[in-house]
Amino acid sequence: QPPFVPELQSETDKAYFDDFSNPNDMELYRDVYNKRKELDSLVDSQAASADAVDPAAFIGFTYRHNRQNRNF
Numbered sequence: 001q002p003p004f005v006p007e008l009q010s011e012t013d014k015a016y017f018d019d020f021s022n023p024n025d026m027e028l029y030r031d032v033y034n035k036r037k038e039l040d041s042l043v044d045s046q047a048a049s050a051d052a053v054d055p056a057a058f059i060g061f062t063y064r065h066n067r068q069n070r071n072f
Contacts, residue, residue, distance in 0.1 A: 006016050018025045 009015070018028070020026060
């Protein structure tokens with residue numbers, strides 16, 4: 001049994017969905033949009049700093065996985 005079963009008036013009842021064209025409903029999502037902008041700017045700044053890494057710093061670097069320490 002699901003934790004919530006909506007009571008619908010018809011097959012096309014949209015009462016449980018927000019109206020994204022309504023500014024009052026969109027105000028509820030202001031924090032979500034602000035957080036997304038913050039994260040996007042963080043990702044952009046990290047991408048810019050990643051471009052500054054000199055690939056020559058990794059010349060001669062190798063990685064070998066140690067299968068002995070794997071826990072399956």
